[in-house]
Amino acid sequence: MPELFGISIEVYIIVPVLGIPVFFLWRWIFKKSRNETSTKIAIWIATIISTPIIYALLILLWFFFTSYYPNRDFNEKEWLANKDQRYEYSRYIIKSKMLIGKTKNDVRKILGDEGNLDSNDNWYYELGFTPEIGNIDPDELDIEFKNGKVVSVGQHHE
Numbered sequence: 325m326p327e328l329f330g331i332s333i334e335v336y337i338i339v340p341v342l343g344i345p346v347f348f349l350w351r352w353i354f355k356k357s358r359n360e361t362s363t364k365i366a367i368w369i370a371t372i373i374s375t376p377i378i379y380a381l382l383i384l385l386w387f388f389f390t391s392y393y394p395n396r397d398f399n400e401k402e403w404l405a406n407k408d409q410r411y412e413y414s415r416y417i418i419k420s421k422m423l424i425g426k427t428k429n430d431v432r433k434i435l436g437d438e439g440n441l442d443s444n445d446n447w448y449y450e451l452g453f454t455p456e457i458g459n460i461d462p463d464e465l466d467i468e469f470k471n472g473k474v475v476s477v478g479q480h481h482e
Contacts, residue, residue, distance in 0.1 A: 335379075342382075343375040350374070393455045398422065404436050408452035414465055414479050423467060423474045431467060431474060445469045451479065 326333045350370040357363040396402075396412045398420070403413055417423060423431055428442055440447040449465040464480040 339375055339379055342379055343371055346375045346378060347371045390455060400434060407450055410449065410465070411451040411454040411463055411479075414451050414463070417465065418477050418479060421477070423477050426474045427472055428469060435465075448480070 328336065347367065350367045354363050354367055354370075357366075394412055395415045398413050398416050403410055423434070426434070428440075428447075431447065432440075435449055438447075438449050445468065447467040447469070449467070451463040451465055453461075454463045466476075466478045466480045467474055468476045
């Protein structure tokens with residue numbers, strides 16, 4: 325993206341376009357003022373100051389809404405039924421330590437069979453695509469076994 329003074333060119337287009345309704349909003353707010361000259365100056369100053377602030381708030385809201393997802397308590401039925409949204413349960417599984425100390429058969433009963441072999445000490449369960457900016461790879465739940473029992477559970481971002 326081309327930049328001018330370290331700021332993307334799109335910002336120089338978006339901010340003035342956003343400034344137009346902001347200007348009319350301030351003009352409406354100040355319409356009852358008696359001194360016309362000072363009112364015009366106040367409207368322009370309010371517009372120049374508030375437009376970049378509103379732009380920044382809109383960007384922050386966009387980041388929040390594109391990266392938010394609910395964290396749900398583990399539900400075995402939902403986990404097995406919807407592989408694309410398993411990431412909603414991953415935090416609960418990790419924080420509650422519900423798998424720590426379980427055997428491979430116990431884990432298979434709880435999370436299902438994803439083709440993990442008993443001979444492997446690292447098992448992986450697909451979680452789907454976690455809603456994050458720039459996330460193009462699915463996440464995985466990593467389960468590590470020692471002596472046939474779970475010793476750690478984590479989420480792997482590819």
